[in-house]
Amino acid sequence: MKRHIAKLLLVLLIILGFGAVRAIAEEAANVCIDCHSNLDAPLKVTGEEFGASIHAQKGLTCTACHGGNATDAELAMSPKAGFKGKPSRQQIPELCGKCHSDAAYVRQYNPSLRTDQLSQYHTSIHGKRLAIGDTKVAVCTDCHGIHDIRPPSDTRSSVHPLNVANTCKRCHADADYMKSYGIKTDQFAGYSESVHHAAMVERGDLSAPTCTTCHGNHGAAPPGVASVANVCSTCHVFQAQLFDESPHKAAFANMGFPGCVTCHSNHRIKPPSDSMLAGKDAVCTNCHTEGDAGSTTAQNFYSGILNLQASITRSEGILNRAADEGVEVGQAQLELTQARDALTKARVTIHSLQPEKVKADLDAGTKVTDKTYAAGTKAMQESRFRRVGLLVSLGAILFTVVALGLYIREREKNGGNSTH
Ligand code: HEC
Ligand code: HEC
Ligand code: HEC
Ligand code: HEC
Ligand code: HEC
Ligand code: HEC
Ligand code: HEC
Ligand code: HEC
Ligand code: HEC
Structure with a gap:
């Protein structure tokens, strides 16, 4: 009895095993890839390249976009099997949008994925110009790639925040390509030298903006x-x-x-600096002239900020010296942070152009620097007092030692006399 069951199980296992192998073989059989991986560029599409794409990973094959039959080499590219060939640039947005605008379809895979890319794209300069026949503008595949499309969160994706600028640069920094439009091609060069690029690329701060943060991903109209x-x-x-x-x-x-x-x-x-307010790098003097209200205010902001900066440096100096001499000034050093904060605040408040507001920040800072400088002065006095005290006590000790020595000598002299 037991033997029969074992035999039955074995047969079952063999059947299941064959089934699994067949399924794998069927899945792997993609005559498009078999053939296209051996062709030369631009016809070359390998299993490796396509396998890395989100589309392959979600189980889509070549036929999802191109039609045809991926399991039959004879029928593969036959119109009878619905083969559509290579889509033209003007067809691409609608091709991608067929799935990506279909909320019911997309939800099956990823309920949180947006479905407005195509409708947004139509509102962008890219989309509007494509609609009137300009095929040099960006279509979906120029930003996302074709057969190796990855989700934007993947660091290897051409639309990952760290890679976006390079993606736009391909056209927008190419003076030849953009010649007919008469627009500047220095956006990438400028951005590469900006505080935002430094924050994002050098410090890895993904909250800093890249091209699409300001221009929109799909509604790529300039503000x-x-x-x-x-x-x-x-x-x-x-x-x-x-x-x-x-x-x-x-x-x-x-x-x-x-x-x-x-x-x-x-x-x-x-990086903004005080020199934007006055001097040769000032932005204010681009419009204001010496003596007008704007220029006077700018000059006052500048000197007010410089004064507070100087007071902070002065307090830092005296507190550091006091600390070096071993006087406890930790509290005052901590308080000085408030003056630095006030300075930072003043540099922001200048945007109001209101002298009273900026003065309020500067005054708050000066109050702290006055107080901390006084604390530093007191600490230095204490240190001096301690030094004098030390000298006095050293003197006293020395005096005692000498006096004691003399006394002992005297005693010894007298004692020596007495033993004789
Ligand atoms: C036996 C080899 C072979 C197979 C199988 C094959 N192709 Fe091709 N394919 C080619 C060759 C060769 C060309 C270029 C010549 C031509 O256009 O016929 C080509 C061209 C193409 C083009 C470009 C057509 C154009 O309009 O420029 C696409 C897209 C394409 N194949 C997709 C597929 C897809 C999808 C499959 C599977 C459903 C597939 N191919 C199967 C050999 C193959
Ligand atoms: C998500 C949609 C999509 C899928 C899936 C897809 N393709 Fe394509 N394919 C495109 C688009 C769009 C183009 C046209 C790109 C362009 O304009 O350069 C294209 C172009 C091609 C071309 C023509 C290249 C040329 O420049 O002549 C070939 C060949 C091709 N695909 C083969 C394949 C094969 C093989 C597969 C499966 C491994 C596949 N494609 C899967 C969208 C897709
Ligand atoms: C046959 C339907 C279909 C077509 C056509 C199609 N896609 Fe997709 N696409 C999907 C599916 C399904 C996913 C997986 C969604 C998920 O699970 O996140 C996906 C995912 C994506 C993602 C990653 C989304 C994310 O953040 O996860 C991008 C980007 C993308 N597709 C771009 C394109 C582009 C560009 C085209 C045109 C060349 C295109 N797709 C054509 C079905 C399609
Ligand atoms: C000018 C470049 C550009 C073009 C053109 C473009 N995209 Fe995108 N796309 C992006 C960027 C950048 C992101 C990444 C957004 C992010 O970081 O979340 C993105 C994200 C996506 C996503 C992920 C979900 C989302 O909305 O964030 C999908 C899907 C997608 N695009 C599809 C498309 C389709 C379909 C088209 C064509 C109709 C298209 N894209 C055209 C740049 C572009
Ligand atoms: C395939 C080339 C190409 C790519 C890639 C590309 N663009 Fe464009 N873009 C163009 C062309 C061509 C125009 C039309 C210029 C015009 O009409 O002035 C344009 C127009 C624009 C405009 C409007 C400029 C104006 O005239 O006011 C903005 C903004 C823009 N693109 C931003 C981007 C951003 C951001 C990216 C990257 C996410 C990007 N583009 C990627 C080709 C491209
Ligand atoms: C997506 C958010 C975002 C947008 C939009 C943005 N910025 Fe920034 N900005 C940042 C981040 C993040 C930093 C880096 C902050 C830091 O390093 O302390 C920064 C830094 C700066 C700095 C330097 C600040 C400093 O203290 O050194 C200036 C100036 C600046 N941005 C101006 C602008 C201007 C002008 C615009 C519009 C054209 C703009 N930003 C748009 C996020 C943004
Ligand atoms: C911090 C926001 C911000 C970032 C980041 C940004 N732009 Fe802009 N961009 C703008 C603003 C604002 C304008 C409009 C300028 C004006 O009206 O004076 C503009 C204008 C443009 C224009 C129109 C032509 C021009 O130069 O006036 C193009 C094209 C453009 N940007 C492309 C890009 C590209 C490509 C990147 C990335 C390399 C990028 N932008 C990064 C804010 C930004
Ligand atoms: C009239 C010229 C002017 C305008 C307009 C202007 N700024 Fe400024 N901004 C300055 C000056 C000058 C500084 C440097 C102040 C300093 O460091 O003393 C500055 C500094 C900054 C800083 C750095 C502040 C800090 O923490 O040190 C940021 C961020 C900033 N501006 C953003 C903006 C934003 C956002 C706008 C638009 C809402 C804007 N600015 C409009 C002149 C201007
Ligand atoms: C793009 C030109 C431009 C720049 C740059 C500029 N201003 Fe102005 N500013 C004006 C105009 C225009 C007015 C309003 C007309 C007037 O009163 O002169 C004005 C008004 C003012 C006023 C109010 C004057 C009053 O009569 O009450 C102050 C203060 C001021 N600006 C300060 C500054 C400072 C500080 C800077 C540099 C950080 C600066 N401006 C940069 C154009 C500019």
Whole structure:
């Protein structure tokens, strides 16, 4: 009886085993790849390349985009099997959008994946120009790749935040390619030298913007003059609020100047410094002239900031010296942080252009530096006092030692006499 069961089980196992092997063989059989992996570029498509794509990983094959029959070499590229060939550039957005705009379809795979890429794309300069027959603009595959498409979260994806700028650069930094449009081709060069590029690429801060953060991923229209300040303000909230309160808000709008980028530029944003307020690198003097209200205010901001900076340095100096001499000044050194914070705040508050507001920040800082400098002075006095005290006690000790020595000598002299 037991033997029969064992035999039955064995047969079952063999059947199941064959089934599994057959299934694997069927899955692996892709006549398109068999043939195309041996062709020369641009017809070469390997199993390795396609296997790395999200589409292959989700079980799609060549026929999902090209039609045809992937299991029968005879029928593979036959129109009878629905083979569509290579889509033209103008067909590509609709081809990708066929699946990606279909919410019901996408939900089966990934409920959180957006389905607005195609509709957004139609609103972008790229999409609008493609619609009127300009095939040099970016289509889906220019940004995402063709057969090796990966999710944006994959660091190897051409649309991962760290790689986006290089993806846009291919066309936008190519002066030859862009010649007919008469637009600048320095965006990548500028961005590469910006605070944002430094934050993202050098410090790995993915919250810093890359091209598509400002321009949109699919609705890749440049922000218009009116929305420029809005782009920056999504992240730099304080500066934006202060700018909105400033007289520049209305003045710039009247003159057709954008907000933030008038002083900071859009792509080549440099680390800001006090020298933007006065001197040869000042941005204020681009519009204001010596003696007008704007220029005077700029000059006052500049000297106010420099004064506070100097007071902080002075306090730091005396507190460090006191600490070196062993006087406890930890509390004052900690308090000095508040002055540094006030200085940082003043550098932000200048965006309001309101002298009283900036003065309030500077005064708060000066109050702290006055207090900490006084603490430093007191500490140095204490140190001096201690030194004098030490000298006095050293003197006293020396005096005692000498006196004692003399006394002993005297005693010895007298004692020597007495033993005789
Ligand atoms: C036996 C080899 C072979 C097989 C199998 C094969 N192809 Fe091709 N394919 C070719 C060759 C050769 C060309 C280029 C000549 C031509 O267009 O006929 C080509 C061209 C193409 C093109 C470009 C057509 C164009 O319009 O420029 C696409 C797309 C393509 N194949 C997809 C597929 C897909 C998808 C499959 C599987 C369903 C497949 N091929 C199966 C050999 C093959
Ligand atoms: C997600 C959709 C998609 C899938 C899946 C896909 N392709 Fe393509 N394929 C495209 C698009 C889009 C193009 C046209 C790209 C372009 O304009 O350069 C293309 C182009 C091609 C070409 C023509 C290359 C040339 O420049 O002449 C070949 C050959 C090809 N695919 C073969 C394959 C094979 C083989 C597979 C399966 C391993 C496959 N494709 C899977 C979208 C797809
Ligand atoms: C036959 C339907 C289909 C077509 C056609 C198609 N895709 Fe997909 N695509 C999918 C599916 C399914 C996924 C997997 C979604 C998931 O699980 O995240 C996917 C995933 C993606 C992802 C990664 C999304 C993510 O964050 O996970 C990108 C990017 C993408 N596709 C771009 C394209 C582009 C570009 C084209 C056109 C060349 C295209 N797709 C054509 C079905 C399709
Ligand atoms: C100008 C470049 C560009 C073009 C053109 C483009 N994409 Fe994208 N796409 C991106 C970037 C950048 C991301 C990454 C967004 C992120 O980091 O989350 C993205 C993300 C995606 C995703 C992941 C989900 C999402 O929306 O974040 C899908 C799917 C996708 N794109 C499909 C498409 C399709 C379909 C087309 C064509 C209709 C297209 N893309 C055209 C740049 C582009
Ligand atoms: C395949 C080439 C190509 C790629 C890749 C590409 N673009 Fe473009 N882009 C163009 C062309 C061509 C135009 C049309 C220029 C025009 O009309 O002034 C354009 C227009 C634009 C515009 C509008 C410029 C204007 O005239 O106001 C913006 C913004 C833009 N692209 C951003 C991007 C971003 C961001 C990326 C990367 C995510 C990108 N592009 C990738 C070719 C490309
Ligand atoms: C911090 C936001 C930001 C980033 C990052 C950014 N841009 Fe821009 N870009 C802008 C603004 C704002 C404008 C509009 C300038 C104006 O109105 O003066 C602009 C304009 C453009 C234009 C129109 C032509 C021009 O130069 O005026 C193109 C093309 C462009 N950007 C491409 C890019 C590319 C490519 C990248 C990445 C290498 C990029 N941008 C990164 C904000 C940004
Ligand atoms: C997606 C968010 C985001 C957007 C949009 C953005 N920035 Fe930034 N910005 C950052 C981050 C993150 C840093 C780096 C902060 C740091 O290093 O402390 C930064 C740094 C800066 C700095 C240097 C600050 C410093 O203290 O050194 C300036 C100036 C600046 N951005 C201006 C702009 C302008 C102008 C725009 C619009 C054209 C803009 N930013 C758009 C996130 C953003
Ligand atoms: C009128 C010129 C001007 C405009 C407009 C302007 N800024 Fe500034 N911004 C400056 C100056 C000058 C500094 C440097 C102050 C300093 O360091 O003393 C600065 C500094 C900054 C800093 C660094 C502040 C810090 O923490 O040290 C950021 C971030 C910044 N600006 C963002 C913005 C944003 C966002 C906008 C638009 C809402 C904007 N700026 C508009 C002139 C301007
Ligand atoms: C793009 C040109 C431009 C730049 C750059 C610029 N301003 Fe102005 N500013 C104006 C205009 C226009 C007005 C309003 C008309 C006027 O009162 O002169 C104004 C007004 C002012 C006012 C109010 C003046 C009043 O009459 O009450 C102050 C203060 C001011 N700016 C300070 C600055 C400072 C500080 C900077 C540098 C950080 C600066 N501006 C950079 C154009 C500019």
